[in-house]
Structures are given as structure tokens and as C-alpha cells.
Amino acid sequence: MSGAVYENPDLKRERSQCLFDKEEITNLIDGGKEKTKERRDLEEFIVCDEDLKDSVPIEYLSHADKYSAELRKACLLFKKLSNPSNGPAEVSTVALLSTGAGAITLKEGNPLALHYIMFLPSLMSMCTPEQQEKWLPKATSLQMIGTYAQTEMGHGTFLRGLETTATYDPTTKEFILESPSITAYKWWPGGLGQTTNYAIVMAQLFTHEKCEGIHPFLVQLRDEETHEPLPGISVGEIGPKLGFNTVNNGYLGFEKVRIPRDHLLMKHSQVLEDGTYIKPASTKLGYGAMVFVRVLVVRDVAVQLRKAVTIATRYSCVRHQSELKPGDPEPQILDYVAQQNKLFPPLAATFGFHFAANYVWDLYNSAREGIGKGDLHLMPDLHGLSCALKALSSSEASNFVEVLRQSCGGHGYMVCSNFPRIYSLVTAAETYEGENTVLWLQVAKYLIKTRMDKSGGKSVAYLIDSNLMNNKIVDLNNDSITNLFQRVAAGYVDLAIKKLEGYNRQGMAPHDAWNHSAIHLIKGAQAHARYVVADCFVRSIKEGKFSDPVRLILNQLCELLLTYWLVEHSGDFFMFADLSANQLFKLQSKYMELLGTIRTYAVNLVDSFDIRDEALDSVLGCWDGNAYQRLFDEASKSPLNKTSVHRESFEKYLKPLMKSNL
Numbered sequence: 001m002s003g004a005v006y007e008n009p010d011l012k013r014e015r016s017q018c019l020f021d022k023e024e025i026t027n028l029i030d031g032g033k034e035k036t037k038e039r040r041d042l043e044e045f046i047v048c049d050e051d052l053k054d055s056v057p058i059e060y061l062s063h064a065d066k067y068s069a070e071l072r073k074a075c076l077l078f079k080k081l082s083n084p085s086n087g088p089a090e091v092s093t094v095a096l097l098s099t100g101a102g103a104i105t106l107k108e109g110n111p112l113a114l115h116y117i118m119f120l121p122s123l124m125s126m127c128t129p130e131q132q133e134k135w136l137p138k139a140t141s142l143q144m145i146g147t148y149a150q151t152e153m154g155h156g157t158f159l160r161g162l163e164t165t166a167t168y169d170p171t172t173k174e175f176i177l178e179s180p181s182i183t184a185y186k187w188w189p190g191g192l193g194q195t196t197n198y199a200i201v202m203a204q205l206f207t208h209e210k211c212e213g214i215h216p217f218l219v220q221l222r223d224e225e226t227h228e229p230l231p232g233i234s235v236g237e238i239g240p241k242l243g244f245n246t247v248n249n250g251y252l253g254f255e256k257v258r259i260p261r262d263h264l265l266m267k268h269s270q271v272l273e274d275g276t277y278i279k280p281a282s283t284k285l286g287y288g289a290m291v292f293v294r295v296l297v298v299r300d301v302a303v304q305l306r307k308a309v310t311i312a313t314r315y316s317c318v319r320h321q322s323e324l325k326p327g328d329p330e331p332q333i334l335d336y337v338a339q340q341n342k343l344f345p346p347l348a349a350t351f352g353f354h355f356a357a358n359y360v361w362d363l364y365n366s367a368r369e370g371i372g373k374g375d376l377h378l379m380p381d382l383h384g385l386s387c388a389l390k391a392l393s394s395s396e397a398s399n400f401v402e403v404l405r406q407s408c409g410g411h412g413y414m415v416c417s418n419f420p421r422i423y424s425l426v427t428a429a430e431t432y433e434g435e436n437t438v439l440w441l442q443v444a445k446y447l448i449k450t451r452m453d454k455s456g457g458k459s460v461a462y463l464i465d466s467n468l469m470n471n472k473i474v475d476l477n478n479d480s481i482t483n484l485f486q487r488v489a490a491g492y493v494d495l496a497i498k499k500l501e502g503y504n505r506q507g508m509a510p511h512d513a514w515n516h517s518a519i520h521l522i523k524g525a526q527a528h529a530r531y532v533v534a535d536c537f538v539r540s541i542k543e544g545k546f547s548d549p550v551r552l553i554l555n556q557l558c559e560l561l562l563t564y565w566l567v568e569h570s571g572d573f574f575m576f577a578d579l580s581a582n583q584l585f586k587l588q589s590k591y592m593e594l595l596g597t598i599r600t601y602a603v604n605l606v607d608s609f610d611i612r613d614e615a616l617d618s619v620l621g622c623w624d625g626n627a628y629q630r631l632f633d634e635a636s637k638s639p640l641n642k643t644s645v646h647r648e649s650f651e652k653y654l655k656p657l658m659k660s661n662l
């Protein structure tokens, strides 16, 4: 696999006992044999290209030099791959973004990411054919480099509260953009700092002195030749963050900036020359770019989690610590049940999120196809599902990654373990593209509406089943546990409805009642999201074509994840699903048994994720298991180790202190 000569003997032993076809799992994750080949070709191309390597480890560079180093590689990468004779013919842009193959070379974040993830998709989904004809060629050839500028310093979640205005002036047939206060400054858009020359700006549209709500506008920010900001535009970078430090997140303010009328993206709503406003079929059509990224995040988070699990599992195989049996040599830490409890639920979750990501991606495509024909009926279900899965996958993955870091002890705290970076990426997904709490409340709103109105999409259809709470569950297996999650979700929804009605009877205003019910509402939404993942997992195993060994492994992982969630939230199941203490004891025993079973193939399973060393980027998780030598090699790269004494600081600070006789 890595071509390395050395292979740690513990890993070698595990690998010699593999009882399933690893390639089958690799193909499953990639989406088929062809996709595996495409990915491997692309990774090979990136790894072998000397120009895409860093001359100095990026960790030791200044903030500005890091940005410059990543931008150099990002530009080079897109330039090289735009010419198929340079590399693999089939290159999906998403594969180059975030944790895809592009992460091999762009570790701290791609300054061009927002151009591809949100700017181009916005042009494609919100422009008229004429607008597309004018702008898409320039945007795809990167003459126009754009971002998605929505969030403001004072307003992120509450879009109706955005302050930036775009006021139509029928005399010149222009919109005038204005940031009325410091809190109205756009704050956060990726690439906005120094990279982009255009942006899709979300602003409150005013025409005939009436506010028509937020709308997307294409705004030129910088001169196409000199890259200098245009008059009235104030733009810059927001500074260092927990992660994504080379994504170049920026700020943007407008002072009476005029743009032509047809820079309003007019596919869904229009302003005519005389200022007449034409409404969209739904005001939420303008939120499409956010929905797209929420859908992508579920897949992306699964990629990150696979990396973290691979690192922790391989390290747990080579790390020996303490005493399991008195007098025996130190065992592999992978043999401690407490360690397995840290590793295997996230291992199982990578598959659950993978299947759920496929499901929501298919729904996204069906909904987009419908919207193209004027059929909006899938929009509420897509909104509910994308919010639920984005929030669940990012929050669970953040918690899991932290536990996986802890599972590697002190070495997991090193930057060269790659845990800090992985954590910074997954936790960011809890906030961007809709803060998770807020998304949970959106899901809850959909669930309540479905339960009360007896209408809703496929993902919530179970809430309309009048027998849901009466079904007696005798056997606890993957199917019946999935049903229990439905009952918990419905139980919380009913409880929240009762609370809302009670508050209403007490004379409380609906919005206050909603606020007072938030905790139950969120718990219901979370149980619903777990149900969706469980259902996708169970159905994908039933419907997929697998060899017997792989089917067995997938069933065991599914059972482990569902049991783990049930045990973790057992109180909910006592309250809403008639779970008995006896059933819980049995489930706990089953869980322990599954940990032991998964232990036998865990190393081979993470190998089958097929994450090459350059993508894993972790001294602890390398394929050869040579963790200690690699730790040492990394330490030797520290600039402080270049000389035996750090002369400058010693002479300036330490020596005077030592001589001062305090």
C-alpha cells in the first residue's frame, strides 16, 4: 500500500488475519470501482507533483506566509487540472475541496474553496440563462473569483435581520449597496480577505421604498487587473481562527456602491426597469446555496471521521501500555475494552453517516430537478433532512474526534498527530452553514407541523402513523431499535406540543412558549436525526449487494452504533419506548460482545478506508505503524532544534535571569 519496507509487527499480525475483501469496502465508500480508480489516480497525481509540495512545514510559517503558500498550491492545482493532459481526466471539483484529495496538498484550507462550493453553485442555481451566459465562462475560467457574502458581524443566523441594503434607483437603473453600521459589515466569507474579486452579496432589497427581504446580488469588489478594491468597498481579512487559517475569511463594507440592475440574480425574483418587484415562487429558493453545502457537509464530516478513526485504531494497535494480566508484557491498548469503547462507536458512525450522506444527496438532486420544473414539493423535506443530518453528523463527529484524540494519550495532542486540525475542521461545521442549535429548532418546527397537520415528506412519514406508539417491541434488533428511535422522536414532539399548548392556555405568547419548550424540541429533533441515520444504515445493508463477510461486518457495526446511541440516551427510551431495565442490561451485554467482535477486524477495516499516508498526515496513524520514529523525525523539524542552544533567547532573556540572583 505505502510501499514502505518497515511494517510494525502488531499491525502485520492483524493484517495477516483479514477475513474479508478490503477492496469491497473501499469501493463501497468511494461509490464504486470506477470512483476508487479516479480517486487513486487523482491522489497519485497530487502526491507525485513536486510543485505541490511545501518547502517548509506549514506549521512553522507566519499567518501571511501560510496564506501565500496555500494560495500558490491552490492556483497551481486548479490550473494543472483544468488541462486534462496534465492529470487524471475525470476530476470532480469537490474531490479537490476540503477533505478530498485536495487536502493532501492544501492542509489548512483552500482559499478558493468558497468559489467552488458556493459562488459557482449560486450562479448556476439563481441566475437567468442570460446571466449565466455572461458570468459562468468568466467564473469557471477563474477570471472572476467569488465568495458567498451573507453573514454580518452583528447577524448570522437570523437572515431577516441582515442590515446590508440594496436600494433600487430607477433613474439610473442601478442598485445602491450600503452597510449602514459596523454590525452590517459582512464578516466571515471564505476567500473574501485578499483572494476574491467578486462576491454574491445577500442584501435587503428595497424598491419603491419597500423592503422585499434578502436577495442575492453579484458585486465586483476588486479591479480585475490591479486587484485593488473598487471605490466604496472596504475589504480585508478577519484574522487567525481555531482552524481553516488559510481559507482567508474576510470582512466587507459598502459605501454607496452602485451596481447594474441585472446584477440581482434574477432566476427566482426580478426587479423590472421601473422598479416593479416580481416575487419568487418561494422566498426560500434564495437559500439554495446553504442547503447545498449542508448536504455536502454530511459526506465531508464522514471523511474527517474516517481519518480520525484510522489514526486512533492503528496507534492503539502499535501502542503498548500498562498491565492487563499481572506479570505479562504491556498489552496493545487496543485490547482494553475501555479503549474499544472509545474507538468503535465512531468507527461504526462513519458508515452510518456515509449512508445518510448518500440518501440526502439523492434527495437534493431530486429536489433540484423538481425546482427546475417549478415543482417545489420536496423543499420542506430537503430542508428538514439537510438541517438534521448536518447538525447530527458535525456534532457527533466533533465529540468523537475529541475522544479519539484522548485515546492516543499525550501524542494525540501533537499537531503532527493531525488531531488538532481534524478537530478544528469538524467543529467549524457545527457553526458554519447554520449554527447547529438553530438548525435543530428548524427540524423541530417541521416535526411539530407534521405531527399536528398530518402532512409532511417521506423522512417524517412515521410521525403520521397512528399506531406508532402502540407497537409492542419484543425482540431488540436493528429494525426494532430503528422503530424505537421513531418513538422517542414522536414522544418528544408530543411532549413539546403538550407544553406549547399548556403555555398557550396560561396565556403565554406563542414565541415565548416556543422558547420555553426549546430543550424538548431539540431532543426530539436529535432523536429524529438518529432515526434517519439508523434507517439509512439498515436499509442500505438490506438493499446493497455485499459479500457475506462484508454484510456481516456492516450488520455488526450497525448494531453497535444503534446500541451505543440507545444506551447513551437510555432515559429517553424508558420515557417514550417502554424500555425495561432488563432489556437495557441485555443491550449492554450485547454491546460489550460486539466490541470484542469488532476488535478482531478493526485494523483491517480502517485499512479498507484506503486513506494514504499523505492524506492522513499523521505520525501516529501511518500505514507502517512506525509512530515513534516518525514522532522523532517531526520533532527534528522544529526550528528551535536547529542549534543545540537557542542563542538569541538565551543571551537576551535566560542568561540575565539566571545571573540576577532573584
Ligand SMILES: CCCCCCCCCC/C=C\CCC/C=C/C(=O)SCCNC(=O)CCNC(=O)[C@H](O)C(C)(C)COP(=O)(O)OP(=O)(O)OC[C@H]1O[C@@H](n2cnc3c(N)ncnc32)[C@H](O)[C@@H]1OP(=O)(O)O
Residues within 6 Å of the ligand: 094, 095, 097, 098, 099, 100, 113, 117, 148, 150, 151, 156, 157, 158, 159, 160, 190, 284, 287, 288, 290, 291, 293, 296, 297, 299, 300, 303, 379, 380, 383, 431, 432, 433, 434, 435, 438, 442, 445, 449
Ligand atoms: C468529500 C468531499 C466534499 C467536499 C465538499 C466540502 C464541503 C464542506 C467543507 C467546506 C468548508 C468550509 C466552507 C464553509 C462555508 C460556510 C458558509 C456559510 O456559513 S454561509 C452562511 C450560512 N448561514 C446560515 O446558514 C444561516 C442560518 N439561518 C437560516 O438558514 C435561516 O435564517 C433560518 C432557516 C434559521 C430561518 O430562516 P427565516 O427566518 O427566513 O425562516 P423562518 O424561521 O421564518 O421559517 C420560514 C419557513 O421557511 C422554511 N425554511 C427555512 N429555510 C428553508 C430552506 N432552506 N428550504 C426550505 N424551507 C426553508 C422554514 O422551515 C419555515 O417553514 P414553515 O413551513 O413556515 O414553518
Ligand SMILES: Cc1cc2nc3c(=O)[nH]c(=O)nc-3n(C[C@H](O)[C@H](O)[C@H](O)COP(=O)(O)OP(=O)(O)OC[C@H]3O[C@@H](n4cnc5c(N)ncnc54)[C@H](O)[C@@H]3O)c2cc1C
Residues within 6 Å of the ligand: 114, 147, 148, 149, 150, 151, 154, 155, 156, 157, 158, 187, 188, 189, 190, 244, 249, 428, 431, 432, 433, 434, 435, 436, 437, 438, 441
Ligand atoms: C469556518 C467558518 C466559515 C464561514 N464561512 C462563511 C462564508 O463563507 N460566508 C458567510 O456568509 N458566512 C460564513 N460563516 C459564518 C457562519 O455561517 C455563521 O457563523 C453561522 O451561520 C452562525 O451565525 P452567528 O455566527 O451569527 O452565530 P449566532 O447566531 O450569533 O449564534 C450565537 C449563539 O446564539 C444561539 N442562537 C442564535 N439564534 C438562536 C435561536 N433562534 N434560538 C436559540 N439559540 C439561538 C446559537 O445557538 C449560538 O449558541 C462561516 C463561519 C465559520 C466558523
